[in-house]
Amino acid sequence: xxxxxxxxxxxxxxxxxxxxxxxxxxxxxxxxxxxxxxxxxxxxxxxxxxxxxxxxxxxxxxxxxxxxxxxxxxxxxxxxxxxxxxxxxxxxxxxxxxxxxxxxxxxxxxxxxxxxxxxxxxxxxxxxxxxxxxxxxxxxxxxxxxxxxxxxxxxxxxxxxxxxxxxxxxxxxxxxxxxxxxxxxxxxxxxxxxxxxxxxxxxxxxxxx
Amino acid sequence: xxxxxxxxxxxxxxxxxxxxxxxxxxxxxxxxxxxxxxxxxxxxxxxxxxxxxxxxxxxxxxxxxxxxxxxxxxxxxxxxxxxxxxxxxxxxxxxxxxxxxxxxxxxxxxxxxxxxxxxxxxxxxxx
Numbered sequence: 001x002x003x004x005x006x007x008x009x010x011x012x013x014x015x016x017x018x019x020x021x022x023x024x025x026x027x028x029x030x031x032x033x034x035x036x037x038x039x040x041x042x043x044x045x046x047x048x049x050x051x052x053x054x055x056x057x058x059x060x061x062x063x064x065x066x067x068x069x070x071x072x073x074x075x076x077x078x079x080x081x082x083x084x085x086x087x088x089x090x091x092x093x094x095x096x097x098x099x100x101x102x103x104x105x106x107x108x109x110x111x112x113x114x115x116x117x118x119x120x121x122x123x124x125x126x127x128x129x130x131x132x133x134x135x136x137x138x139x140x141x142x143x144x145x146x147x148x149x150x151x152x153x154x155x156x157x158x159x160x161x162x163x164x165x166x167x168x169x170x171x172x173x174x175x176x177x178x179x180x181x182x183x184x185x186x187x188x189x190x191x192x193x194x195x196x197x198x199x200x201x202x203x204x205x206x207x208x209x
Numbered sequence: 210x211x212x213x214x215x216x217x218x219x220x221x222x223x224x225x226x227x228x229x230x231x232x233x234x235x236x237x238x239x240x241x242x243x244x245x246x247x248x249x250x251x252x253x254x255x256x257x258x259x260x261x262x263x264x265x266x267x268x269x270x271x272x273x274x275x276x277x278x279x280x281x282x283x284x285x286x287x288x289x290x291x292x293x294x295x296x297x298x299x300x301x302x303x304x305x306x307x308x309x310x311x312x313x314x315x316x317x318x319x320x321x322x323x324x325x326x327x328x329x330x331x332x333x334x335x336x
Binding site: 028030031034038041042045049071073074088095186193197200204207209 | 232233244256274281282
């Protein structure tokens with residue numbers, strides 16, 4: 001690596017990295033994806049802040065105690081937590097290079113993800129059916145925005161998961177597919193981290209308040 | 210642990226050692242069991258009302274959530290100070306600082322706005 005100071009012995013100064021060292025393709029992908037997750041984290045932080053500010057503005061409408069069914073939320077949380085550990089198992093099988101069992105664990109993860117989404121959609125449908133849609137109060141607007149954004153992330157994560165299963169089925173556990181699976185792993189576990197915030201601050205504290 | 214995980218697949222041909230930890234069955238299970246406990250206890254607390262004092266109950270579930278986030282970071286997201294020469298950790302620390310400022314700032318300012326500038330409900334008690 002050269003420093004950009006003119007040298008005394010008559011050599012032309014070099015203003016760039018002269019000796020390019022070896023960068024294998026995709027080497028910085030995981031770090032780049034981590035930076036994306038951090039920016040995603042900021043989006044969720046802003047939605048949490050919005051919910052924190054508006055979460056008690058019921059506009060004489062229904063509050064958390066009337067709307068939230070903690071048994072359903074507990075079931076939902078279980079689905080997401082189980083999907084996290086099954087994704088972990090998929091990663092461990094990937095390290096061993098076993099295509100079949102990797103695919104099996106990925107499929108189980110996808111099913112847990114789909115179960116989570118179904119339960120969440122059922123909850124949303126139930127609330128909207130009772131007239132507690134996002135238009136009812138500031139509390140419900142911020143609730144649907146926050147939980148809905150998380151749900152959208154899980155939806156896209158599930159689509160991504162199916163896409164990668166097709167990729168693995170077609171090309172096997174090649175280096176590129178391993179990298180993609182690691183990115184999705186971070187995405188999936190990150191969504192579980194966000195859900196910890198959701199069930200604590202939105203559901204549990206909402207019912208306590 | 211890291212060495213075992215690396216041995217099985219083709220990471221050794223990388224020009225840089227990325228310092229990444231890919232976890233093991235044991236670390237995933239540790240994280241999972243801790244997460245189950247840290248999820249079940251807050252739900253149990255709130256659903257049964259085991260703690261009478263609401264503020265204490267809120268404090269307990271918030272602390273458990275924080276601990277669970279750290280557990281997920283370590284056992285599922287494999288955070289450490291060596292991956293990508295520490296830049297992963299730097300990015301995380303930066304994000305946490307921004308998030309803390311934004312969250313606490315929003316809640317603090319908006320709470321005071323609510324308390325000081327919206328006396329609508331108290332108007333009838335005014336002289």
